[in-house]
Amino acid sequence: MTSPQARRLLALVLLAAGPVLVLGALFVLPVAGMVAEGFVVDGQFAPGAVLDVLARPRVHRVAWFTVWTSGLATVLAVVLGLPAAYALHRLALPGRAAVRAALLVPFVLPTVVVGVAFRQLLGEGGPLGFLGLDGTPVAIVLGLVFFNVAVVVRTVGVAWESLDPRPGQAAAALGATPWQVLRTVTLPALRPAIVGAASIVFLFCATAFGIVLTLGGVRHATIETEIYLLTTTVFDLQAAAALSVLQIVAVVCLLALAARLRATPDPTTQRAVAPVRAVRRSDAPVVVATVLVLVAMLLPILTLVLGSLSVGDGWGLDNYRALTTTGEDQALLVPVTTALATSLRTAVDATWMALLVGGSVALIVTRRSHFVAERRLRSTLDGLFMLPLGVSAVTLGFGFLITLDEPPLDLRDSPLLVPMAQALVALPLVVRTLTPVLGGIDDQQRQAAASLGASPWRTLLTVDLPVAWKPMLAASGFAFAASLGEFGATSFLARDTDPTLPVVIFRLIGHPGAMNYGMALAASVVLAVATAAVMLAVERLRVPGVGAF
């Protein structure tokens, strides 16, 4: 290796050192700690116990349940998402932007809120209570689909939007019917986006926590909720660790697969958005399907809102007024309003952390590589920072608890502990939003700026920043919303005296009492409104890649 190459590599390693250290201390260390819990017994390395756990029939049941519910939910999400992706990204539907934003909301809705909404919808006395789905695996699958349709719509929609319509037109001119065009030209071109979206959705489903816990309880456990139950109620840490390992291995494989399948757009070509087309009569099936998806999305939320407004036999704001109290029978230690303030404060901290780390990662991985070793290093970094996307938030939270409790990293009493965990969960979202934007800037623009006498800093300010500030704002909003709703890790880490809103909601639905349940509904609405408001603001920024993976 010649010395300029060595210098470049060194500079890259130094630049990457910050984010990697953060990830190491706050992600690898806790997760490794959690894993070690299973493998090390009384200071001895004993992997046998882990294998014993994996042989348990209940573990097999749990693993199979995870796979089939996630698989089914993924298929459903893709089938429902494709027509909506087309209609919302290619057709000039009235109210398109609003619908797109509305469909993005479920994705960032706090899992606990969605759990509550589905129970309200499917439970006894709910509008769909007669279906008898409450507490069944079907309810869990529906909940998972509800969350992830947005991911398919976004990811595939963005790809569809930038798909050149002309090959399709060329095919039509060669005599292909619209159906044949779809099958022979459009779908092959979209395949990377569809497969990528499906693998990410599967990942989200398989590691979903709040929704499965609220809808499935102990009876229908996935690996993720099983880890939680094993650590918090059964105290079988070894089994929990074994499941964590199983999950991490599966996730890493899936992520590697997703990365391979993800379309890697040529960074030198500008992303062109094809103009939308007027709606024709032949579009009716697609439009109807989209409206149905939208209705299905709105139904649980609507039920939730109505439930929060019903008091006894009539309607009223009593549930909302009760939010300043600690609930019936002192269900809580602090009023819900205090928890809301804590949530907002935490989210602000998590956002700047995620943006700082995610921004530097995006910047590092999108710089053009000059030789092979450099490119490898960059793509490894890219993959590394996607890890928190798939690793169980529960594992992370519990790992935080058991590893960050002694100097030099004693963070147990730090007010930044919860924000740190949330920032890690939001990190991949930030990286995924910023990387395509920064990667899309033609490197020749930077070279042109440099040749006109701009220093690297100046280049960053004049070339990168003008393109990236909106996506950065969007990524902040996304991180903020994700942090507001984060439940898995927070449920471990938030102190009882300082709970966040999702934690409070979960506690309220666990306590008996009509008032507590009403408060849970009202608090859910408040949380949903807060996250939805943030996402609507993000959508207004019109950054194409937000929510696409």
Add this chain to the structure above:
Amino acid sequence: MLQLTDVTVRYGDTAAVDHVSLDLAPGQVLAVLGPSGCGKSTLLRAVAGLEPLDAGSISWDGADLAGVPTHKRGFALMFQDGQLFAHLTVARNVAYALRLRRTPSARLAERVRELLELVGLAGYDDRLPGTLSGGERQRVALARALAVEPRLILLDEPLSALDASLRERLAGDLREILHAAGTTALLVTHDHEEAFALADRLAVMRAGHVVQQGAIDEVWREPVDEETALFLGYARVLRDQAARRVLDAAGLPSAYAVALRRSALVVDDDGPLRAVVESARVTPELVRLVVGVEGVGTVDAVGPLGGRIAPGDEVSLRVDVTRLAVPPITARS
């Protein structure tokens, strides 16, 4: 035969194509020539069925095509950059339409071989579009369009994405292939050389209107107005006194205006016009001059190589009547 009657296509308030009427007889190649943004591509897309009409009609052999979707029109469309399907090999691209029609595989293979031979790409069957040069891609696109023997082939600036030398070669090939296949073709382009190389008939389009149409040499000889003349490659349009003087020197009947190509005035010691050379530039074939002609003004002229003509020299010029046109312009227009 293709017939366009009063075709209008609007984008919002602006009419991209405004009351355009054209006819195209079987076996003919019609070029629609116009600057970028004149609406010619929209016109082509409307014929293909990709743009809805706001008024007028497009018909084939007397049958109105309104409501006939693109894939049922039987018009093959060839895009500027080919638009090959990147995930299919060359052979599969060419066979695309044949497969749609469930052509038996033996017949299909034979037809693909035939077509690839026709466009000079025999043996390219298994290549992917990404590995081809621009010219090769255009040839594959042409073979793909010809595969089903379309009743009309629509060409959107088929050569303009190519570099100059390739363009010239492919233009000749394209014309030969189109004529050999007896295909009726509608071509849109902004390049008059491309139009002349390929077409029998010419329609000049500007700001959504067809301002002139006719046989190609006819339009060439008599551009309808100054803008058309300039667009067809005429260098200057002289009016009034200047025009009369040039026409007189050429021995032609007097007219209000005359359009001159850059080589319309030739240095000739016996020529009737006197001029002072303002600048001279040597090119591989001849010397291009800018001269001030008495009673005419500044115009272009050409001289023989090796004549040692320098700025400030006085020269005599004759007029080459094949290199001028007399547009029907009057003092008012």
